[in-house]
Amino acid sequence: MEESNVTSIEARRAAEALIVDVEGYEGPLDVLLMLSRTQKVDLRQISILALAEQYLAFVEEAKALRIELAADYLVMAAWLAFLKSRLLLPPDPAEEGPSGEELAAHLAFQLERLAAMRERAADLMARDRRGREFFARGITADVTRVRRITWTASLLDLMQAYARLQTKGEFRPFVLDRESIYTMEEALADLRPIIGAQHSWSDISRFLPAGWAEEPKKRRSATAATFAAMLELVKEGRAELRQGETFAPIEVRGKSGRDG
Amino acid sequence: MAEREQSLFEAPPMGEQERMVEAMLFASAEPLTIQQMIGRMPHGSEPAEAVQHLRRRYEGRGVQVVRVGEAWAIRTAPDLGFLMREEVVEQKKLSRAAIETLAIIAYHQPVTRAEIEEIRGVSVSRGTIDQLLELDWIRLGRRKMTPGRPVTFVVTPAFLDHFGLETPRDLPGLRELRAAGLLENRPPPGTEAEEGPQADDSQGDMFGEEAEDGPES
């Protein structure tokens, strides 16, 4: 439909060339850049309208030649058709969105930017390059890595080490300090060696460890532990317990294994 | 500095330091940083100064002392390349897409894949990026502070070395491109109106960041 607008022979030739090897082009922006060259003007003064028409013509011809165009190309064609209508029709004040001029200016910017990048890319590749124009050392020397260890210690380290040595006796494995707790294990350990020799009945309070009978908190703990330990010894058959009545003193004596 | 003054040994005379830098640069194919030189030279040496002396000494000679980013190297003078035909390493031909992508990364860094695609108007294939990464000409930069935190690409010291650039600021025509506004990442008109003021802000930040982080900064 836009074929009649492609008046320039150059443009027509360009469009035909594009159709022949559309695969060689890098997307619709690339095609637009190629088409814009035919206008032979500064990219900023390019006629976006004319460019849009050329592109649409290119797409039409591709369709006529039954060339499969990637979706990108068709999306661009639709967008350019929209842009063309915006550029041709008088602006509708009620309409939202950017004006045709703004859209056209942005497209011109994109084309100019892409063209600039192309030129810079060519400049870059044309530079003197390592391994082509200039060269690095051919015979290199291996650098051996030597690890050197320096030992350090501070005066604090030294003093702490000495302090640690001098107070080594004070060190012991971690236990929760429970000063007023006498355990059943402790009571057992204390009672086992002596209970066998206890032939007569006696009050278990006599078996509290030295120094535990005075302070109430300690006495309670020691009494409980000693009683529990005595029960354990009874269970083992090494002691007997008796109590006259409720709340009467509890008495103990060793069994020494004679009765079985 | 204080450390140097306290040193029991004096640093070697500058002439001697120049010899040392000369030996180290001659021995290495890859650029050496001042830090690397300091690590190998006697205590108190100032290779940064020695390198400047050496650079002047080799002016106009068959080999030159060149700066590569933060490092230094000796390279043959480019006008003598014709003598080195036997040393030429056949380089794989880069595709047009790869060359353009490389240029876009160099001039727009740090740049996201989406931005590269926006500039080229076509999607960037995985292979293109891979090829440039493999050549060690580009690497991943830090993520962009935009939604999705996309990764960015930047050029490497190996890129500078290959193309004989002292710094990314020495890219040909960089100033002109910037002056012409062609390094700005202008959003297409309409995207602003559609996305509302919030999106505007975040994009503004992105461009601001880009301007600050660009090769010229």
Next chain:
Amino acid sequence: MAEREQSLFEAPPMGEQERMVEAMLFASAEPLTIQQMIGRMPHGSEPAEAVQHLRRRYEGRGVQVVRVGEAWAIRTAPDLGFLMREEVVEQKKLSRAAIETLAIIAYHQPVTRAEIEEIRGVSVSRGTIDQLLELDWIRLGRRKMTPGRPVTFVVTPAFLDHFGLETPRDLPGLRELRAAGLLENRPPPGTEAEEGPQADDSQGDMFGEEAEDGPES
């Protein structure tokens, strides 16, 4: 090569030839013979002469032009070979055994090995003593006038220098250590906040000991 035969130009000036030889010797992966240089240089060049000029130019420099059989090469000056080593310095804390042994020697000098072992409650390895000797922090003192006349160890001026002491008598005594809080085994920073004030006292021992063991492991 045909190009060279057809050349209407005279051979380049000797200065230029020297540059060429310099670039070739630099970039070549192998030493080059005069014949190889002739093969690469413009017609009429005399690399044999250029090599001699270049050789003189590099006299006393960090690299030298040397003859390798029938060929020529650029090599690092022999006195700068040490630059081809990169020293990586690693700082390590002295082991607990070493620091304890050192502390005993410092506090009890002159002290025999048997005495050190008695105080430490474990035997002292040969390596520990060797390390301290090597650091020049201890040395052999006079022999003890006891059966077997065992050697003794004393600290050195280097020890005093390292620890900032004027004499070994400046080392604080046990009472002072306690006053300075060094006998309280403080929990390492960070654990304090987690423990209640009550737990602090009772658990101090363990954490203190652990803190000291930390760096060695």
